[in-house]
Amino acid sequence: MKIEDKKRVLREMVLHRRFEERCYQAYIERKIGGFLHLYPGQEACCNGVMEAARPGHDYVITGYRDHVHAIKCGADPKEVMAELYGKETGSSKGRGGSMHIFDTDKRFMGGYALVGGPFPLAAGIAKAIQLKGGDEIAICFLGDAANNQGVFHETLNMAALWKLPVLFVCENNLYGIGTSIERSTAVIHQHKRVAGYNIPADECDGQDIEVVYEHARKAVDHVRSGNGPYFLELMTYRYRGHSMSDSRGYRSREEEELWKQRDPIFILRDRLIKEGALTMEAFEALEKETDAYIENEVIKFSEESPEPRVEDREKYVFADRETQLPWLTGKAA
Amino acid sequence: MANIMYWEAIQRAHDEEMARDPLVICMGEDIGVAGGTYKATKGLYEKYGPHRVMDTPISEGGFTGLGIGASFLGVRPVIEIMSVNFAWLAMDQMFNSAAKVRYMSGGQLTAPCVFRSAGGAAHQLGAQHSARMEKVFMGIAGLRVVTPSNPRQAYGLLKSAIRSDDPVFINEHELMYNMKGEVPDGEYFHPLEGSEVTRSGTDVTLFGYNISVHWCLKAAEILDKQYGISAEVIDLYSLSPLDRAGIKRSVSKTHRAVIAEEDEAPVGVGSEVIAIINEECFFELDAAPVRVHSALVPQPYNHTLEKAAIPDHEDVVKAVLKLFGKA
The missing domain is CATH 3.40.50.970 (Thiamin diphosphate (ThDP)-binding fold, Pyr/PP domains)
Incomplete structure (x- = not known):
């Protein structure tokens, strides 16, 4: 990666980290309800892949750990936070919540809360791209545990059969909720499971963004060139629990410490310092500046935004009635 | 056509x-x-x-x-x-x-x-x-x-x-x-909402959908010819949303209702239609509405058992006669 790109991505990753940490705080303060799944530790995965792809052009879909993917695609952090606050100005107008961030203008096709659910949706988006003849690709980010769902296998089969332009990114963080991969899955290395579908698959370190980027470039090129699907497994770790109700009793503090020494932000920071492109002071200033932005703009916007109106509670169940009248009443043609 | x-x-x-x-x-x-x-x-x-x-x-x-x-x-x-x-x-x-x-x-x-x-x-x-x-x-x-x-x-x-x-x-x-x-020979768009009055009548409304509309029509014929009962048949082609206004209109006219479904009774079309009748026009009723439905069993293979599990037009006739105290 070019130095300038690395510096920009570091800024983004710091924003992603601080955004998520601020969500944690807001959740404790009960400003955010429901379930909250945070991304710290895995930032190099989303950022590395999307640096190799075209954010806002390629279609991205993911599970419920979705805030950072949305922001990386171009969603406004203010709207994402306002969504967590359940406000009308939120990306899904307060109807979705943390697990259902959408920004279709930025081609972020949503966060979905059924584990594995996005697999066939991603393949369907790829099918639509194929029918329409565009150069976009569909990128599906999911965790390792999703691969134990039946639709994973059903989707790989169809994606390979019909050569669909879809990249499956498996963020293997070693845990499915509170069960370790050793205890839930017969095969630790997920890319091996894909071999049976004749789909090229690769695995790499998910903590070093430059490693992710290099592998993702190959993956994206493969898919965009019309060669069909590709599966990329990134070995990573989430520093926080599965969601906020998780006290992490299923793993050791030693293991967590080991992974914290491979913090994706520090890996990139230290490299830039070593390359003479950054100083520790500048990094600390960046963190402060990011926190100030989150506080003064993101949180302020979310706090001050209005709640949805109760009389609008049935809005968005169906398409706008006026436009649908010919089909509802049979008055067409 | x-x-x-x-x-x-x-x-x-x-x-x-x-x-x-x-x-x-x-x-x-x-x-x-x-x-x-x-x-x-x-x-x-x-x-x-x-x-x-x-x-x-x-x-x-x-x-x-x-x-x-x-x-x-x-x-x-x-x-x-x-x-x-x-x-x-x-x-x-x-x-x-x-x-x-x-x-x-x-x-x-x-x-x-x-x-x-x-x-x-x-x-x-x-x-x-x-x-x-x-x-x-x-x-x-x-x-x-x-x-x-x-x-x-x-x-x-x-x-x-x-x-x-x-x-x-x-x-x-x-x-x-x-x-x-x-x-129709030309393009035709059927409404996704509403219901159809398939046969007009005055004494009882028979609600059906899909195959059970045909049981209702056959039953209405028998009721008319053999018993002098005039049955209205409503085709509920839209099950969601159900046509509240159509249900109300017909029951307010006939004051009696039978709902025929091939499905088992619990939490079904019949229960929902009766709930709507209760909400929309309870005081128009002259008798408690009746459901005609299949037996609550996994469908049996044996031909005789299968036939016994699924209702037909005769069950609709029986239900109406019971409603009029004729059975």
Whole structure:
């Protein structure tokens, strides 16, 4: 990666980290309800892949750990936070919540809360791209545990059969909720499971963004060139629990410490310092500046935004009635 | 007016819509090269090719989700689920993805897809190929449910369902594909909402949908000729939303109601219609409404047992006579 790109991505990753940490705080303060799944530790995965792809052009879909993917695609952090606050100005107008961030203008096709659910949706988006003849690709980010769902296998089969332009990114963080991969899955290395579908698959370190980027470039090129699907497994770790109700009793503090020494932000920071492109002071200033932005703009916007109106509670169940009248009443043609 | 079969009506709707819009596609098991289990997609593979008439693997959850994902980008897939019994495998995608995506995205995404499936007890297909499952679909917010009782509706409902931006589940019946009926020669869009007065009457309303409309019509004939009872028959082709106004209008006129369904009774169309009657026009009733329904058993294989588990027009007649104190 070019130095300038690395510096920009570091800024983004710091924003992603601080955004998520601020969500944690807001959740404790009960400003955010429901379930909250945070991304710290895995930032190099989303950022590395999307640096190799075209954010806002390629279609991205993911599970419920979705805030950072949305922001990386171009969603406004203010709207994402306002969504967590359940406000009308939120990306899904307060109807979705943390697990259902959408920004279709930025081609972020949503966060979905059924584990594995996005697999066939991603393949369907790829099918639509194929029918329409565009150069976009569909990128599906999911965790390792999703691969134990039946639709994973059903989707790989169809994606390979019909050569669909879809990249499956498996963020293997070693845990499915509170069960370790050793205890839930017969095969630790997920890319091996894909071999049976004749789909090229690769695995790499998910903590070093430059490693992710290099592998993702190959993956994206493969898919965009019309060669069909590709599966990329990134070995990573989430520093926080599965969601906020998780006290992490299923793993050791030693293991967590080991992974914290491979913090994706520090890996990139230290490299830039070593390359003479950054100083520790500048990094600390960046963190402060990011926190100030989150506080003064993101949180302020979310706090001050209005709640949805109760009389609008049935809005968005169906398409706008006026436009649908010919089909509802049979008055067409 | 052409007198054509139910399957031909469905095939014609597919063909017209696919000819009009290159983003209308159809997908399902054996629908292409094999021509479709019920011939509803006959000839389309040859005409539109494998990219638009997709023979899918036997992966209901997978291909249903794939169709829904394609619909996010404006493709209009008509997804055939060979038997409604297999729809259980696809319901996660139908309910959690298609029906909810518009709401949970604050109106940004919509899933304009059509699910077609054959339900109903046919001939000795056993417990896992005979289910009637309309009750499962009609309780889901964000999903429209319609069920054609004749070729005209089969044609017009599919046409409207494809054009609508909402996801629509079309409940067909295994025994009705060869039924003949009149279908307009020109394009016809059947409303996705409402109900039809199939036969006008004054003494009792018989509510039916899909196959049970035909039991009701036959029962009305017998009631009229043999007992001098004038029965009105209402065809509830839209199961979600149900036509509250239509139900109220008819019961307020006849003051008696019988609801006939091939499904088992609990949490079904009958329970819902009775709830609506209670809410809309309870004091118009001269007698407690009655449900005619199947036995609460997994469908038996044995022919005699199967027949005994499923109601027919005679059960509707009996229910009406009981309502009038004549049985």
